[in-house]
Amino acid sequence: xxxxxxxxxxxxxxxxxxxxxxxxxxxxxxxxxxxxxxxxxxxxxxxxxxxxxxxxxxxxxxxxxxxxxxxxxxxxxxxxxxxxxxxxxxxxxxxxxxxxxxxxxxxxxxxxxxxxxxxxxxxxxxxxxxxxxxxxxxx
Numbered sequence: 001x002x003x004x005x006x007x008x009x010x011x012x013x014x015x016x017x018x019x020x021x022x023x024x025x026x027x028x029x030x031x032x033x034x035x036x037x038x039x040x041x042x043x044x045x046x047x048x049x050x051x052x053x054x055x056x057x058x059x060x061x062x063x064x065x066x067x068x069x070x071x072x073x074x075x076x077x078x079x080x081x082x083x084x085x086x087x088x089x090x091x092x093x094x095x096x097x098x099x100x101x102x103x104x105x106x107x108x109x110x111x112x113x114x115x116x117x118x119x120x121x122x123x124x125x126x127x128x129x130x131x132x133x134x135x136x137x138x139x
Contacts, residue, residue, distance in 0.1 A: 071109075073095040
């Protein structure tokens with residue numbers, strides 16, 4: 001193994017079968033921490049008027065935050081790769097911050113994904129269907 005290849009591997013982090021495993025786990029963990037933090041905030045804020053229908057939601061919210069946080073970091077990577085013409089190195093700290101924030105505000109991120117899906121997949125409306133007049137048809 002050449003010296004330059006070993007130095008690149010040392011900088012990349014721990015590897016398992018050629019895969020850097022620490023970065024996805026940190027993204028998942030920080031998303032889960034965001035989900036756990038907002039769950040704790042909610043249980044403390046509503047401790048006097050607690051609705052037990054939300055018990056199971058708060059048990060799984062860290063898991064949902066971890067999954068959604070990792071998805072948010074992946075979306076950031078894809079957007080950066082699509083918007084640049086040159087290969088750019090993304091700071092891992094930015095990915096971890098995005099994973100935490102998206103894990104914390106997972107409902108907002110799910111709404112954003114839903115709106116993007118509606119924009120891409122919903123049939124378009126003609127101006128007459130949306131209540132607007134077609135150009136040139138002024139009374």
